[in-house]
Amino acid sequence: MCGIIGILGNHEVSPQLVEALKRLEYRGYDSAGVATVDADGKLSRRRAVGKLVNLSDRLVHEPLAGHAGIGHTRWATHGAATEANAHPHKRGPVAVVHNGIIENFRELRDEVIALGMTPESETDTETVALLTAWHMSQGLGPVQAARETLARLHGAFALAFLFEGEGNLMIAARKGSPLAVGTGDGEMFIGSDAVALAPFTDRITYLEDGDHAVITRAGAEIFDAEGLPANREIQQIDVGATRIDKGGFRHFMAKEIAEQPVVLGDALNHYIKGDRIVLPDAIDFRDVDRLTLVGCGTAFYAGYVARYWFETLAGIPCDLDVASEFRYREPPLSPKSWAMFVSQSGETADTLAALHYARDKVAKTVGVVNVGTSAIARDADIALPTLAGIEVGVASSKAFTCQLAVLAVLALKAAHDRGRLDDAGLAAHLADLRAIPGLLNQALAVSDGCRKLAGWLSEAQDVLYLGRGSFYPVALEGALKLKELSYIHAEGYASGELKHGPIALIDRNVPVVVVAPRDALFEKTVSNMQEVMARHGQVLLISDVEGIEAGGDGVHASLAMPQGGGSFQPILYAVPMQYLAYHTAVAKGTDVDQPRNLAKSVTVE
Ligand code: M6R
Numbered sequence: 001m002c003g004i005i006g007i008l009g010n011h012e013v014s015p016q017l018v019e020a021l022k023r024l025e026y027r028g029y030d031s032a033g034v035a036t037v038d039a040d041g042k043l044s045r046r047r048a049v050g051k052l053v054n055l056s057d058r059l060v061h062e063p064l065a066g067h068a069g070i071g072h073t074r075w076a077t078h079g080a081a082t083e084a085n086a087h088p089h090k091r092g093p094v095a096v097v098h099n100g101i102i103e104n105f106r107e108l109r110d111e112v113i114a115l116g117m118t119p120e121s122e123t124d125t126e127t128v129a130l131l132t133a134w135h136m137s138q139g140l141g142p143v144q145a146a147r148e149t150l151a152r153l154h155g156a157f158a159l160a161f162l163f164e165g166e167g168n169l170m171i172a173a174r175k176g177s178p179l180a181v182g183t184g185d186g187e188m189f190i191g192s193d194a195v196a197l198a199p200f201t202d203r204i205t206y207l208e209d210g211d212h213a214v215i216t217r218a219g220a221e222i223f224d225a226e227g228l229p230a231n232r233e234i235q236q237i238d239v240g241a242t243r244i245d246k247g248g249f250r251h252f253m254a255k256e257i258a259e260q261p262v263v264l265g266d267a268l269n270h271y272i273k274g275d276r277i278v279l280p281d282a283i284d285f286r287d288v289d290r291l292t293l294v295g296c297g298t299a300f301y302a303g304y305v306a307r308y309w310f311e312t313l314a315g316i317p318c319d320l321d322v323a324s325e326f327r328y329r330e331p332p333l334s335p336k337s338w339a340m341f342v343s344q345s346g347e348t349a350d351t352l353a354a355l356h357y358a359r360d361k362v363a364k365t366v367g368v369v370n371v372g373t374s375a376i377a378r379d380a381d382i383a384l385p386t387l388a389g390i391e392v393g394v395a396s397s398k399a400f401t402c403q404l405a406v407l408a409v410l411a412l413k414a415a416h417d418r419g420r421l422d423d424a425g426l427a428a429h430l431a432d433l434r435a436i437p438g439l440l441n442q443a444l445a446v447s448d449g450c451r452k453l454a455g456w457l458s459e460a461q462d463v464l465y466l467g468r469g470s471f472y473p474v475a476l477e478g479a480l481k482l483k484e485l486s487y488i489h490a491e492g493y494a495s496g497e498l499k500h501g502p503i504a505l506i507d508r509n510v511p512v513v514v515v516a517p518r519d520a521l522f523e524k525t526v527s528n529m530q531e532v533m534a535r536h537g538q539v540l541l542i543s544d545v546e547g548i549e550a551g552g553d554g555v556h557a558s559l560a561m562p563q564g565g566g567s568f569q570p571i572l573y574a575v576p577m578q579y580l581a582y583h584t585a586v587a588k589g590t591d592v593d594q595p596r597n598l599a600k601s602v603t604v605e
Contacts, residue, residue, distance in 0.1 A: 001075040001599040002087070002099040003027035004179075006160040006170045006190040007068070007200070008217050014064045017071035018056055020189075020196040023244065025052050026392060026600035027099070027192060028075025031086035034059075035095040036066030041165035043095055047086035051594070068167045070160045072097040075599040078105070079122030089126040091117070092133035093164035094142075098125040099192055100177040101604050103155035128159060143214055146171045147227070150212060156349065156604060160190055172220075173212035177603050178347050178375055181205040181213055181220045183234055188215045193347075193601075194237045194373055195244075195390070204237045206378070237373060244390060251592040253393030253485075257578050258444060260398045264571070265437035267387040267402045271409045272434065275427040277416070280382055285314065285414035288338050288363065292319045294326050294354045295342035296602065298396040298480060299403060302368075303342045304473035305570045306407035313421065313429070313567065314414035323350035324605070326357070333361040340366045342407070344391060344399035345601040346374020353605075355379055368406050370399050384410075393593045394600045395484050397578045400477065401440070404571045408433055432566030442562040443575040446542075449559045450579035453540060454587040456556075457482070457580065460511050463490040465577075466498065466532075467515040468525050470570045475515050478577035484595050485585035495528040506537040513540045513580065515573050517561065518547035526551035542576050 003024025007013045017034045025032075032055040033047030046064050048054035052073060072087035078101070079085035088095040102108070105124035112130040113119070119126050128149055135145035142163040150159075156176025163169060172179055172190040182189035182197040182204055190213070191197045194204045207213060210225025211232070224230040249255035271278055291310055293303035300322050307318040321329070323341075327350055333339065339358040343351045346369035355376055359365050367380030370388050377383040388402035412429050415421040421429065457463060463482055467475030476492035483490050493502050495514070506512070512532050516525040522543075529539050529551065538556040541548060544563045552558045559576050585592045 001027050001601055001603050003073040003192045003196065004070070004097040004099050004158055004160055004190070005192070005196055006070040006162070006172060008168060008170055008188045008215060009067050010187055011067060012065060013067055013069040014059055016200065017069050018052065018059065019199055020191060021052050021071050021073045023196045023198070024073050024192055025594070026394060028073055028599040029594050030076045030081035031074045031083070032072060033086045033088050034064060034069055034071040035088040035090060035162055036064045036069035037162060037164065037167045038066040039167070041167060043090065043093065043162065043164040045088050045090050045095060047083050049081055049083055049086065066167070068162065068170065070095060070097045070162045070170070077101055077604060078124045084121045085123050087125060088162070089121065089123065089129040091126065091129040093136055094129045094132045095162045096125060096129040096132070097160050098128060098157055099603060100157035101155045102127060102153050102157060104153070108152060128153065132161065142166055142169060143171065147212070158192060168216050170215045171212065172207065172215060174207045175210055176349065179207045181207060181215065183219065186217055188217055188220060190215065202237045203234050205232045205234050206373070208232065244392060251393065253395055253397060253582055253592050256391055256393050256398045257575065257582065259389070260401050260575070261437045261441040261444070263388050263398050264401050264405050264440060267405045268409070268434060268437065270387055271406065272430055275423070275430060277409055277413045279384070279409070279413055282364070282382055283410070283413060285316065285417040287336060288316060288414070290317050290319065290334050290337035292321070292333065292337060292339040292358065292362070293342065294321055294323050294339065294351060296323050296348050296350055298400045298477060299342040299344060299351070301473045301477040301480070302400055302403035302407060303340070304476065305404055305470050306411060308470035309408060309411035309567060310414060313411050314418055315420050316414055316418070323348065323354040327353045333358060335361070335363060337362050338364045338366060340368060341376055341380060342368045342403055343374070343376050344370045344396055344403070346371040346376035347601050347603050349603050349605050352376055352379070368403055370402065394595055394598050395481055395581065401571050401574050404574070405433070405436070408568050408571070429566065433568050436565050436568055436571050439562045439565050439572050440575065443572045446559050446561065446576045447579045450576060451583040453557055453580065454583035457488070457511055457584045458486065458587040460488055460509065462505060463488055463511045463513065464502065464505065465490060465492040465513045465515065466495040466525070466528060467492070468495045468521045471515045471517070471573060474570050474573045474577060475513070477574065478513060478515065478580065481577050481581035482584060484598060485581040485592060486588050486590055487596070488584065495525045498528055499531060503531065503535065506532055506535040508536040508538060510537055511540060511556070512537045513542065515542050516547060516551070517544050517569055517573070518550060522547055522551065529555070542573065
């Protein structure tokens, strides 16, 4: 989940490294660092704890010269966020940046200690620099020394090496973690993703698992896991789509919430033409006997909502799992089943591993992904883009609703393929779905109400979220949003489950957010709400006007949502979940776009 960058350029690279790191900061922001080789061949580094801005400040006071450099932004795995643990790790003539986890680092560390070397950090990465430096001290050249080291590493890694006295050499390697090589005009780049390289080049080569690349300004020689020369295609990437700004909003997240009507409309227009669903021909659900939906965090909750749609609309039995459990559970999968993997980044290590587990066991794997160039998009049999555009806020908002939109289209296609919906039925449901962008636009108006409630929520130590049916996963998502943005403990429960234990938590200090439009299950949820209020719980009811009229007596507050959207209303109710968390975080003064301890792309287990 760290971000790495490397440049063999024709100008001073420090500013470019920092610019690229800015684009990678979503991957972690515990510390940052850069190392360069200057005109005299001297390898030097600067590191700073905390956000990238601290490194930029440091570079103003202590500039770093050189046309060759590597950089890193860290999400701490081994060792606290200190300068000593910050990358690049430099030992002797070698500097290394790393994303991933070297699982056998303790064994390697003991080895280098036995060889008389002393680690200076608590990190797994430093052993890579130490081992390579040791091989060089034994007379190996940099390339061979790096290869000897790579052969010893277990775990997941994307690595870049830079060497003292070698201003025209960089070595990059990947196993598990993603790594892109960029080709410029007489310049070469490596980065954790193509977005980081977008300011410099649009010609990108993705290294495959086990590859390493020996890079000079003349190009990259790529070798596969067996050490044999490998041909990897240079792709032209659409750099136009990589503009990143807040567009006048205070936070990226505020902008991304507000963008939802537009991006979701674009996504629906991509997949629906008139009364027709437009999907690749291979998407035909007639012979599918079962579906497995897999994701992590918010993407898992998108799959959770979709399970209701696939089961109730299309009548397909659905299994659902978080990727980190699925991948090790060894679930038996029917050869006639399909497995769907939902991911914004398309790089989440557990979801990717779950896809790899499933791919030779099921009839088809489908990736529902936002980043079209990602590993999940590349490795799934069919990749369906969610078209949310770049999401910078670490807390997912528009990516979630666009995932829901694509999954809704898939569920309708399944219902039609399997004869559960005739043409007229499909057209009616498509009309409901197409109404969602307009309704989302109206739903944005709950922002004010959420802001007014933020003071109340920000005082709480615990908040419960309740929902039934397809609104239960919306409640789970609401609780996750509040936790990650405001650091307030929050849990989502199925409304009917409350009396089986969690009701013991209720007292007048526990706000209870009830997500309940006036649907067939509404009365049941109102009863659960009464049980909460009878125990002095403070209820915030989020419903439509009818629901608030019918069930709003005695609640602490209510938020009125627009009516409409049929089965797809859960998409609308994501908005108050997002705004409640957003405004509470602003009220508490937490870091909205980069909450503590988190990273946008979780590429380690
Ligand atoms: O990139 P992915 O969609 O695979 O990421 C999955 C989760 O890490 C992600 O949804 C996470 O839960 C978000 N921070 C939630 O806001």
